[in-house]
Amino acid sequence: MSQRTLVLLKPDAVRRGLIGEIIGRVERKAGWTVSAMELRTLDRETLERHYAEHVGRPFYEPLVEFMSSGPSVALVVEGERVIEGLRALAGPTDPIAAAPGSIRGDFGTIVRENLVHASDSPESADREIKIFFPELG
Ligand code: RTP
Numbered sequence: 001m002s003q004r005t006l007v008l009l010k011p012d013a014v015r016r017g018l019i020g021e022i023i024g025r026v027e028r029k030a031g032w033t034v035s036a037m038e039l040r041t042l043d044r045e046t047l048e049r050h051y052a053e054h055v056g057r058p059f060y061e062p063l064v065e066f067m068s069s070g071p072s073v074a075l076v077v078e079g080e081r082v083i084e085g086l087r088a089l090a091g092p093t094d095p096i097a098a099a100p101g102s103i104r105g106d107f108g109t110i111v112r113e114n115l116v117h118a119s120d121s122p123e124s125a126d127r128e129i130k131i132f133f134p135e136l137g
């Protein structure tokens, strides 16, 4: 089933010059295409919507500080089972637990600075795409 997912290349990925490397991995998957893309520094309001489920948790403030510390790249990727596929390509949240071959396993350092975000369900994907690309609603 063809799906859409919202991917963020977080500020650590942009700072470390990994935009091409990460998008290359996405594009090499047969049948997946990038259908929207924008580079911008995310503001608090956008992050509060995006990370609504985490507001009030101990890691929320440091997460927002990090996520607004420089530009991110927001992407919509389309393709067959792309939601599950991009979570697998990213690897587990904690890079220490992420296997080599995954983006977080190959490049991750600490849990907060884990390079990428990918929507975790079709409902999240719809919600998050509206935040970053309202014109795609
Ligand atoms: P994401 O939402 O960014 O795709 O990551 P995820 O689903 O793998 O992880 P999630 O639990 O949604 O956490 C969101 C982001 O918050 C940071 N985090 N820090 N204990 C901590 O310090 C901690 N836990 C989570 C990470 O940047 C994580 O990706």
Ligand code: MG
Pocket: 120
């Ligand atoms: Mg998440």
